[in-house]
Amino acid sequence: MTKMENVAIADQVDESSHPTTFMSKYIWSQDHKVIAVQYSITAIAVGLVALVLSGMMRLQLGFPNEFSFIDPSSYLQFVTMHGMIMVIYLLTALLLGGFGNYLIPLMIGARDMVFPFLNMLSYWIYLLSVLVLLASFFVSGGPTGAGWTLYPPQAILSGTPGSGAGILLMLISLAIFIVAFTMGGLNYVTTILQARTKGMTLMRMPLTLWGIFVATILGLLAFPALLVSAIMMIFDKVVGTSFFMPAILSLGQTLEHSGGSPILFQHLFWFFGHPEVYIVALPAFGMVSDVISVHARKNIFGYRMMVWAIIAIGGLSFVVWAHHMYVSGMNPYFGFFFATTTLIIAIPTALKVYNWLLTLWRGNIHLTVPMLFAIGFIFTFTHGGLTGLMLGNVIIDLPLSDTFFVVAHFHMVMGVSPIMVLFAAIYHWFPLLTGRFLNNKLGKFHFWGTFLGTYAIYLPMHYLGFLGVPRRYYAMGETDFIPESAQTLNAGITVSAIIVGLVQVVFIFNLIWSTFKGKKSGRNPWQATSLEWQTAQFPPGHGNWGKQLPQVYRWAYDYSVPKVKDDFIPQNVAPRDVEYLTDDKNNNQRDK
């Protein structure tokens, strides 16, 4: 047997390994922080495209037939591309590729990811997937308009917008994205499991890392379902197989397909699709826990329960997928099973909400911009979660499934809520990245505009759903059971959506302006305990830790510890170095 190859990561400082040229530093960089920024900029840029698309949809819904450039086909294309970009190319990429990349090595006390080259490759392949997706706007027929769920048979049949090159580019782009995600994901889990610094046990990790860790495992196990369905649909489209295509008469012609099952695609899609909700939600849960704890100067309530809840939610997310398919028709016992599992998953989720509230309770709450967004998230998530409980029941879902109620529900729980956390996280960790604060006044304006604005959009949308206003429709036309006031409401929603969109322009301005002109933050401006704020150089440089890696002595939530001089004790402060208010250290039992 050969000897195990151990590298003392504390001794890795080799000046020659630092990148020196512009290209190696900022373009072909293997530094996790640069890759995180690359991921973030790309994700936000493509997210802005999706935001504009949603604005176009809203223009049509609010003011039907007023805009000649929006026809039924382009409306469906906007819906499809908006959904897919937001869920996959923005949220997944920004939360895991952006924040995962930036925070994992810093929070566990590592110099970088375990496989830096693979990490770099992951970003460039992700960028390729984005370019392939965006290319579909420029091909004949435009991008696919099959809806973000891409259900066959209509997704690949003529008559659906973008059923030629558009759907193919979408499927190929998804396959490329999954390759990129797998490369990144293998890196994240391996780095967390194998490269933690001395003293950083699993249960001393901040909840941000737990969220990212479990979400990555979910992604690794769930994205293959999307890959499998994308490959099979490509075969159906290009080669003419019948994996998902039944015998079909299309536009008067009998097609050569036979015997395939469209429902099978739905099962595969949602076997990916539901865990995807938690791939987005779990990192958000983790990050919001840390933001709340830091800005309430209080340890997170029920840390162990929070970890267990993250794991439980991750496990349960694989056995609830068919609640997205109640209207497809299924055995009643199946419906009962999936309704039950859906209600069960609400238990660990509710536990997390209670723990966030109990962390705030009697905390020293600082209403900073990150904290405002974090508290806003508790509202929007509770709201979206409760309507989720309603839709999880078959009997309620059936009449509401094809209405705006569902759009309102999933935007509150999966759109607005993670975005609120992303904003909280950006405002919170921006000083770590740049050494500067984001502008506070603009930040508060951004928060109130976004928080109140999204409520102005989605609260009335629930009501539209109750009225029976169908989703996915280009225009209502003459519909007896829908009162005219519904259209007024729709116009109001559109105005709110445009205002919320414009408020995001203020945020982008703040981001760019503050990067260069923002108020200097100094080291550890929030007085946080977790390791990413404790680097020798601030903001952290290449290799993160200077000559020696930090050593961890405690968990990440030692805030307001009784009889200790400061109201926080960083994770890397040894018990002997803790400064107490009284001279008699023996009085303090906490840090013996």
Next chain:
Amino acid sequence: MQILKSLRVKPWLPVEFEQQTSQATGLLNKEKAASTALHFLLAVITVIFFLFTVTFLQRTQSFDFQALSGEPWLPFTNAEILWQNSAYLLLASISIMLAKKFAERQSLSAIMISLAATTLFTLLFISGQIQVWLQLNQSGFYITTNPANSYYFLLTGVHALHIIGGILVFMRCILLFAVNRSYQQLVSRLKLCARYWHYLFFIWLFLFFLLTSDADTFKTIASICGF
């Protein structure tokens, strides 16, 4: 189990520092890290083939499904060529294991022979699979004529892609050895390559069984699975 024990720790309680640090040493064991990543990759690959299999089993019960064996005129009633391909992949798997053994003994010529054998047998497997595809086409078993044919081409194609990915990593491993002549690194890399090869061999055996079963076998499996 260690992981359950870890999850029960109460990190907020004052405990002796050393008690909680045993898991995290501050040392990066590169071989262990690569091994962890490989295990996760194998899990991903398992999910991919598992999902393909589930869809396949469901489809075996549709009215238009015609199994590829069981009747004299069907191509895999006599699956001799697939047995031959299986033997190639088995030999590749054995030779990569031998290469690792020889690397531990630092026996250069034996290493070279076994690495060449691995490459050769793997390429023979791939070319054998392509030959089967050509034969199926020549006999009129096109990819679209029957769902069983579609699945045969799809699953063997996806399996072959995984093998080709493995070959690329294997080639990199040989190249790195040619450059730095580190036997220790070669051993740890070959260990992981061997694990990947063995795994793909077992996947192939599973696919072999699955794709060449007759209609009665599918009926039994599907009824057990509830399709």
